[in-house]
Amino acid sequence: MSAPRASGPAEKTGNVVRDSAMGLIPETVSEILKLNGHVWRDSLVPPSILETIRLRNARTVNCVFCKSVRYDVAIEDGLTEERVSLINDSYRESALPPREKAAITLADCYLGFPAGADQKAAADIASQYSEDEIASMLVAVMTYNFTSRMAVSLGGMPEDGTLPIMQMSVSASST
């Protein structure tokens, strides 16, 4: 494990996010927790689609924590480890449903260097999602991306492959 580059506030609250380094910025930590809640609870696409996007981001950023987490609402929505295993470089040829493939395509457009959508990607995304749904997914991927990059940037990340799969409740990560 790398050494953490910042420690949490001296006064602990019992909330894992508020007690982390993010708690050093009271001006933003509460809104970030609320944002995570809104992303999951008020999304215009189902939780299993959101989890597909989140895990695609986690894999790209290589956030060990993020890769090991599965959100409860996504599991309740039908996400399985078999489906998670298909979120890889060969996803286009996989058995994933077209809507999940298009969600991964959108995530890759966002995560790319350079970011952006070519004609084929744009057509694939538009064939499966409305403009409202695309906006909802883009807010989600922005949220997953900046929080996972934050976790990596602040250090303290375990070695890859050392964490078990852990279930996370939306309520625990949004209050």
Place this chain on the structure above:
Amino acid sequence: MIAINSINLDSALTRAGPAAESFARIWKTIWSQRYIKPEELELCRLTFARLHADEDEIAAPNANVPVLSATRRQAVLAGKALESAEFTAGEKAILLLAEYYWLDPQSITDEAADDVKKHYGEPGLVLLIESLGIIDGRIRTARVLRDLKTAKS
């Protein structure tokens, strides 16, 4: 007509509902907090605009900060800020970390993070890293939305 960019992005995302409103509140907060000056974050936004080679983002006026001097703005856009006498040691520490961050957060060195902490403290490092993710995320989202709009038309 001004293209979608990180500054005016919220109007394109309102259709996403409460999550977009929450993200917009965080965006507003990073320009009015006490840890890193808004002008320093603007230097980071322009650095990311340069790294993305995003002309629409470079052209976007940012009403959240005072106008930068032309010399400083040009130095950032030319990738010369780290060698320029126009920037303080603290600003250079921020800009170096921003470049590492943009390339890959895993590439950030302990020395680069320590240098930011030396000038801005741990809260400054945390706020900077939060802000870099939010700024880069909004640039990325604006680019995707512009391309989707172009493809549709």
